[in-house]
Amino acid sequence: MEEEFRRVAGIVFGAPLTRRTHRELLYCLTGGLAGVAGFVVTVVLLTSGFTVSASVIGTVVGLLLLTVALRVSRRLGSLHRRLSSRLLGQQVEAPPRFQPGTGVLGRLDRRLRDRAAWRGVWYSLIKLPVAGVQLYAITLTVFGLIDITYPVDWLLFRNHPGGTSLSPLVAVVPLPFIGSLSISSWPATYLAALAGALCVVIAAWLARGISTADHALVRGLLGPSTMAERVSELERTRTLAVEDSAAALRRVERDLHDGAQMRLAALAMNLGMAREKLDDDDATVRELIDAAHRNAVDALADLRDLARGIHPPVLDNGLASALDSLAASSAIPASVTASIGQRPAPAIETIAYFCAAELIANATKHSFANQITINISTERAGVLRLDVSDDGIGGADVTRGSGLSGLVQRVSTVDGRVDVSSPSGGPTVVTVVLPMKA
């Protein structure tokens, strides 16, 4: 029992001596000052922005002030996050970066609807009372430290011979007790020192409490926000990733076409010319050149298949054209009907194309069909719909067979949908629904 009491007392009274407390006090000082400054700047900018924009002429200036306020708010947010992570050791993730719009109005619109910045404004406003408490904790510490030195001060400066009349010392106890402790004798200075020590202890715990609360605010208002915003951010980055990979594949194909394929074709052509010019008596040389020529031609064919698998160039002319070519090379007669108004994003076209290729290959392998029908349309707004049906034996299953499940995976990267209707005995109808943008 007694031990327990000592332990607790040790923690309570030892707090001011810990590194953690020192960091928290430093946080209170810097964060408090920054908070007050941020509050003033934000309030001045916002109120002047709103008042000015209320008049017709001032709208432009007012909007400008608002955008400045929101920019400042983002800066302040990053400052507070940094302070929190440096001094409290609590990392807070930054909200999504600001995405500037295009054009003057677009930029303005994005800026004014920057939710992270507006949440930062809320933080700046709420921060004022918090900063008050933080700065109070600092004052309390400073005054407490001064009070602790009194017994020593007395001996140094007040050690006059007896009978000297002196005005009493006033211990600096911060609000709301200022001046409530006057000291007129040396022993009484110990009382002041005790009060000072108490102040320091209280300040330490106050700093801890307010730092915890402030950190919660920083995390809540300056971090990445609500789940919905997080989701939309993830969607945005996923779109970028999908589009980026489609563009990268396109680039690889283009580079192959302009580079290796072109050089190989030239090589094969030169070897062909060399072969023509060779005398018939150079049997060995002729054999060697023949072999080299054959290899070049084979490599060209391999490379063509590879490049086509990466990105079929005919896709650049649109899905309808690409599907026509696909249908034409199908082993089972395939017909294509297409009604495509606006072109979908390139990444979506690529996915639709490879879906169709996979479905045709599947039908060829398993369905024993006589006819494949491919239908692609953008009639429903915002949606690309691909139907591939055959008059085969049916029994296609998404859960079995890697072909269909791979397709479902590919489609799901853009929130698309695959419906398979394939009763035993047929017919099989596979519908792929894709968004127009990744």
Add this chain to the structure above:
Amino acid sequence: MRVVIAEDAALLREGLTRLLEDRGHAICAAVPDGDALLAAVAEHRPDVAVVDIRMPPTHSDEGLRAALKLRHDFPRTGVLVFSQYIETSYSAQLLEGGAAGVGYLLKDRVANVAEFTAALQRVADGGTALDPEVVSQLFRASRQRGGLVTLTPRERQVLALMAEGRSNAGIAAELVVSGGAVEKHVASIFTKLGLPPDESDNRRVLAVLRYLGGKPQLQDGR
């Protein structure tokens, strides 16, 4: 032959120029894009133009579009389109206005100098040169419909070469048989497939292609 070449890769453009000049043909112009091609053909009125499909600025099908325009504006100039890929929809577009003076070959074919120049000569003379790849795609589709079942393997070979645009003499040389043997095969094929016998090579090619389903209907929406 008087030839205009349109190819954006300098290496291939120069190689082709050399190859054809080496064989005694005259290169009127060798240009890197479609617009320059149209200008060069208008200026020189060559026997044949060799056109790469993918050229600047978009690197998709400018060559094809230029070729179609050439077919329309300068019907006496043969057009040999060549490309890294065979797209059946492209061959369908090229053959839309008939099979006379049209060629569509893979770039690989330039490796076989003799065959390539023979194909080019055929196109320059108003004939047809289709890549074996195009023909084999058509065969695949046709075989599935059961259209070719009654043909002997030899007759199929002859049919494929006919579809590529070769004359009886060309087929005889390729298969190393006599001209008479080829004529017999051809007659037999035409009877079996119910095609009208025809002397002109072009109309023969068209009939064969139509039989093979080589002119798929173009759909709307493009």
